[in-house]
Amino acid sequence: MKHYFHPMSRAVTTHWMLTELDAAHEQVFIDFPNGENNRPEYRAINPMGKVPALVDGDIVVTEAAAICAYLADKFPEKGLAPPVGSAERGRYYRYLFFPGTTLEPMFTVNQLGLKDYSAQSVGWGDLERCLATIDAMTPEEGWVLGKQFTAADVVFGGTLDYFVRFGLLASPSAKVSAYVSRIKARPAYRTSHDPDLH
Numbered sequence: 771m772k773h774y775f776h777p778m779s780r781a782v783t784t785h786w787m788l789t790e791l792d793a794a795h796e797q798v799f800i801d802f803p804n805g806e807n808n809r810p811e812y813r814a815i816n817p818m819g820k821v822p823a824l825v826d827g828d829i830v831v832t833e834a835a836a837i838c839a840y841l842a843d844k845f846p847e848k849g850l851a852p853p854v855g856s857a858e859r860g861r862y863y864r865y866l867f868f869p870g871t872t873l874e875p876m877f878t879v880n881q882l883g884l885k886d887y888s889a890q891s892v893g894w895g896d897l898e899r900c901l902a903t904i905d906a907m908t909p910e911e912g913w914v915l916g917k918q919f920t921a922a923d924v925v926f927g928g929t930l931d932y933f934v935r936f937g938l939l940a941s942p943s944a945k946v947s948a949y950v951s952r953i954k955a956r957p958a959y960r961t962s963h964d965p966d967l968h
Contacts, residue, residue, distance in 0.1 A: 774823040778822070784837045791845050793845060807821065821927065826844070849920075868907070873914075879894070930942075
């Protein structure tokens with residue numbers, strides 16, 4: 771497998787996932803300042819010119835949550851996903867995809883100061899609902915599926931960690947802060963993240 775990566779991108783999430791799995795792969799650094807992401811050979815892999823991207827033989831997967839989901843299913847023996855068809859699978863998907871489809875767009879819109887849009891017309895609603903949902907979805911203890919740490923924690927927990935670290939979630943609740951602390955205490959998190967950003 772080849773993992774296309776830059777340390778100041780969402781590829782940190784997929785790098786963490788690969789580290790949790792201890793999965794053999796080649797890390798391919800994409801130099802954004804020098805435009806490597808816009809070269810034709812990389813655009814052939816990801817026409818968006820973004821990282822992360824994962825190439826596994828003839829399979830190309832882009833988007834951080836999709837890569838994490840793919841890797842969890844590729845290595846079922848690692849236990850980072852509930853079994854296909856299990857009752858937990860729906861909740862697992864919810865946590866995997868809520869950050870990218872709802873939280874990131876909402877926080878981007880909020881950071882840009884955009885107010886003139888209909889919350890009913892966009893998929894992410896409004897900031898008040900997003901904040902309430904973050905608090906409702908964050909587990910009091912353990913992980914989002916209880917005792918089992920999964921790829922959903924990598925994506926959901928990693929997103930909350932980013933929001934807290936860079937001030938997008940300026941006043942996290944005690945519950946969110948405790949969950950982010952548990953995330954950051956994981957050995958694979960510590961190995962895969964720049965210690966200067968902790």
